[in-house]
Amino acid sequence: MALSSTTATAAAASFVSGHRGGCSRPSLSSPSFVSAFPRAVAARTRAPPAPARSAAMTVRAQAAGKKSVLIVNTNSGGHAVIGFYLAKDLLAAGHSVTVLTVGDAASDKMNKPPFSRFSELTSAGARTVWGDPSDVGAAVGGGGAAFDVVVDNNGKDLDAVKPVADWAKAAGAGQFLFVSSAGIYTPTDELPHVEGDAVKESAGHVGVEKYIAGEFGNWASFRPQYMIGSGNNKDCEEWFFDRIVRGRAVPIPGSGMQLTNITHVRDLASMLALAVENPGAAAGKIFNCVSDRAVTFNGLVKMCAAAAGAEPNIVYYDPAAVGVDAKKAFPFRNMHFYAEPRAAKEALGWTSTTNLPEDLKERFAEYASSGRGEKEMSFDLDDKILSA
Amino acid sequence: MAATVSLKSSLLLPSPISDFSGASLSISSQTRRRSWQPRGARMQVAASADSKNILVMGGTRFIGVFLSRLLVKEGHQVTLFTRGKAPITQQLPGESDAEYAEFSSKVLHLKGDRQDFDFVKTSLSAKGFDVVYDINGREAVEVAPILDALPNLEQYIYCSSAGVYLKSDLLPHFETDAVDPKSRHKGKLETESLLESRDVNWTSIRPVYIYGPLNYNPVEEWFFHRLKAGRPIPVPGAGNQITQLGHVKDLATAFGLVLGNPKASKQVFNISGAKYVTFDGLARACAKAGGFPEPEIVHYNPKDFDFGKKKAFPFRDQHFFASIEKATSELGCTPEYDLVEGLTDSYNLDFGRGTFRKEADFTTDDMILGKKLVSV
Numbered sequence: 001m002a003l004s005s006t007t008a009t010a011a012a013a014s015f016v017s018g019h020r021g022g023c024s025r026p027s028l029s030s031p032s033f034v035s036a037f038p039r040a041v042a043a044r045t046r047a048p049p050a051p052a053r054s055a056a057m058t059v060r061a062q063a064a065g066k067k068s069v070l071i072v073n074t075n076s077g078g079h080a081v082i083g084f085y086l087a088k089d090l091l092a093a094g095h096s097v098t099v100l101t102v103g104d105a106a107s108d109k110m111n112k113p114p115f116s117r118f119s120e121l122t123s124a125g126a127r128t129v130w131g132d133p134s135d136v137g138a139a140v141g142g143g144g145a146a147f148d149v150v151v152d153n154n155g156k157d158l159d160a161v162k163p164v165a166d167w168a169k170a171a172g173a174g175q176f177l178f179v180s181s182a183g184i185y186t187p188t189d190e191l192p193h194v195e196g197d198a199v200k201e202s203a204g205h206v207g208v209e210k211y212i213a214g215e216f217g218n219w220a221s222f223r224p225q226y227m228i229g230s231g232n233n234k235d236c237e238e239w240f241f242d243r244i245v246r247g248r249a250v251p252i253p254g255s256g257m258q259l260t261n262i263t264h265v266r267d268l269a270s271m272l273a274l275a276v277e278n279p280g281a282a283a284g285k286i287f288n289c290v291s292d293r294a295v296t297f298n299g300l301v302k303m304c305a306a307a308a309g310a311e312p313n314i315v316y317y318d319p320a321a322v323g324v325d326a327k328k329a330f331p332f333r334n335m336h337f338y339a340e341p342r343a344a345k346e347a348l349g350w351t352s353t354t355n356l357p358e359d360l361k362e363r364f365a366e367y368a369s370s371g372r373g374e375k376e377m378s379f380d381l382d383d384k385i386l387s388a
Numbered sequence: 389m390a391a392t393v394s395l396k397s398s399l400l401l402p403s404p405i406s407d408f409s410g411a412s413l414s415i416s417s418q419t420r421r422r423s424w425q426p427r428g429a430r431m432q433v434a435a436s437a438d439s440k441n442i443l444v445m446g447g448t449r450f451i452g453v454f455l456s457r458l459l460v461k462e463g464h465q466v467t468l469f470t471r472g473k474a475p476i477t478q479q480l481p482g483e484s485d486a487e488y489a490e491f492s493s494k495v496l497h498l499k500g501d502r503q504d505f506d507f508v509k510t511s512l513s514a515k516g517f518d519v520v521y522d523i524n525g526r527e528a529v530e531v532a533p534i535l536d537a538l539p540n541l542e543q544y545i546y547c548s549s550a551g552v553y554l555k556s557d558l559l560p561h562f563e564t565d566a567v568d569p570k571s572r573h574k575g576k577l578e579t580e581s582l583l584e585s586r587d588v589n590w591t592s593i594r595p596v597y598i599y600g601p602l603n604y605n606p607v608e609e610w611f612f613h614r615l616k617a618g619r620p621i622p623v624p625g626a627g628n629q630i631t632q633l634g635h636v637k638d639l640a641t642a643f644g645l646v647l648g649n650p651k652a653s654k655q656v657f658n659i660s661g662a663k664y665v666t667f668d669g670l671a672r673a674c675a676k677a678g679g680f681p682e683p684e685i686v687h688y689n690p691k692d693f694d695f696g697k698k699k700a701f702p703f704r705d706q707h708f709f710a711s712i713e714k715a716t717s718e719l720g721c722t723p724e725y726d727l728v729e730g731l732t733d734s735y736n737l738d739f740g741r742g743t744f745r746k747e748a749d750f751t752t753d754d755m756i757l758g759k760k761l762v763s764v
């Protein structure tokens with residue numbers, strides 16, 4: 001035994017003092033690695049978090065009452081479709097829904113989806129009104145029943161949202177939900193963006209989040225990225241289909257390895273709806289409103305091509321070298337832009353259903369039947385890139 | 389009592405030399421089994437609040453070094469099955485003499501070659517372990533004799549690898565994802581299949597890249613060598629490939645959490661860090677950890693070079709990361725170390741003290757940098 005102790009010690013000394021150089025043992029003070037193990041033992045004593053699903057179901061059973069929900073909805077852009085799907089989900093669950101679309105019912109913007117499909121909402125019992133978010137009361141009519149929940153799916157800064165929030169508070173809304181943006185996260189070497197990570201303080205959405213956190217006992221903010229889904233007001237997959245069906249190369253900036261989140265809008269709606277139905281679980285929280293998978297630019301092209309029954313044809317380029325603005329030449333941020341929906345899974349028991357390969361097939365079917373593939377289109381920026 | 393260390397350990401001798409050097413010790417340690425309680429509550433998640441008779445296949449090199457300490461501290465009887473080539477125990481940097489003495493006096497050694505399946509079967513069935521942690525198993529054939537020898541085994545805990553996942557454009561990898569039967573790690577897959585097919589309570593852990601003090605895979609060490617030498621860091625491609633590192637102590641903790649845990653029964657868990665990192669970002673994180681200035685990173689196209697058998701970069705040239713959400717939500721397992729903290733721990737306890745496993749080799753760097761100078 002003495003022999004083995006000596007041997008062990010000798011081995012230890014040679015290990016610690018350096019591989020072969022025999023240099024003197026440095027006297028760096030450092031925390032004992034074994035002190036990590038009280039943490040390991042403590043980790044065992046920490047009960048695992050209560051499974052969110054059962055927590056959500058318990059809450060749902062308690063809050064069986066139906067809600068009156070007001071969705072203040074943008075009249076254009078990528079977020080417009082979120083309010084449309086959310087309204088449908090809430091109506092299907094038996095809640096009462098009013099959609100206040102910004103602007104004028106008669107404006108040209110209302111000829112585009114999802115607004116052009118509002119009959120689907122009204123036939124399901126929704127009330128659709130138009131007006132100015134700075135005077136919600138006028139738009140929804142005074143003297144009406146109070147709303148339990150107000151969702152602002154319109155503003156990007158405090159100028160636009162403050163009047164809505166102030167009105168909601170004065171009108172006694174119990175819960176205020178804000179559709180923010182994952183674009184506010186500060187870019188970082190370590191991914192993904194997780195709720196609680198640093199955000200750009202100057203961003204309009206950040207100002208809104210801070211304000212509503214101060215104003216409402218029960219608030220939540222949802223940070224989406226890009227979405228696909230029938231009724232979308234903004235091109236997403238169409239940009240790729242336009243090129244693929246015309247046999248054109250798809251120009252990709254950089255390496256094509258950039259990761260982004262493309263989520264089916266039904267997932268965004270289901271997350272918001274869960275928050276409406278589980279206000280306690282959602283209160284005071286930020287939720288990345290995205291699917292639980294990211295996709296590379298390369299992967300997205302391959303999936304769009306597969307959905308179209310075509311072979312992918314990618315041409316890589318350096319925007320600076322070619323002299324194009326990547327923001328105009330490509331539909332997504334030219335960088336990793338990748339968030340994960342960890343808070344929604346943990347706090348709301350939410351699950352992601354987006355399945356890009358399958359969802360893109362459905363998207364292509366709609367694209368193909370729309371006639372867009374036969375329309376004359378110019379590809380000036382593409383041509384500039386491809387000829388460089 | 390210290391485990392015996394064979395002085396002939398440098399010779400790989402055939403099975404007659406494999407012996408039961410631990411056997412004479414095990415009886416006395418059994419009488420002590422319930423007398424020692426670790427500090428701190430032992431309110432365990434699972435039913436097994438009793439100390440277990442645990443066999444660790446391996447355990448003297450990296451993961452097992454930390455895992456065995458954790459298990460001993462929790463009051464289990466731990467036997468390491470190794471050929472005895474490396475010292476059975478060694479005092480680690482930062483470990484006090486008292487802590488080391490406590491550990492090394494308790495851990496047992498079963499000397500043998502796990503490729504000697506007959507010996508494995510006879511020695512293990514003679515001893516009768518409750519739980520096996522298989523840290524160094526590569527092929528299914530190595531595992532079968534262990535299962536044969538221990539029909540009443542309570543749990544077989546296997547260190548697999550996230551390398552089994554089929555490469556995908558949709559990430560992160562989840563435990564339910566497709567696996568690649570042709571991957572370099574197909575032995576791990578075949579082992580998982582074997583465990584699934586046998587009537588044994590198994591758990592499989594799939595780490596990504598493991599790092600921390602004593603790492604024998606030059607992961608962080610590769611960066612530290614270059615940073616110390618003040619050399620630029622050559623990174624293939626755009627440097628935005630995303631990888632994931634998990635600290636060895638967090639991995640050991642995870643291994644500890646699945647012990648006797650019904651939620652781990654016949655389950656696979658990805659275990660790694662909570663966040664992922666780009667190649668360029670990792671170079672910067674290593675610099676921060678070691679107190680080096682921000683590194684110069686040089687990108688290159690690997691296709692422009694023939695490095696022969698040498699590895700020019702320690703990571704696979706692709707995105708490679710896995711979600712640890714299942715372990716977090718089902719086991720309550722969250723990593724303690726974030727990337728810079730973990731790299732700092734590794735630096736302070738290992739490279740920063742002048743220790744490392746592989747000598748610096750800048751041959752491929754010079755090829756890359758030389759060509760860069762020429763093309764500029």
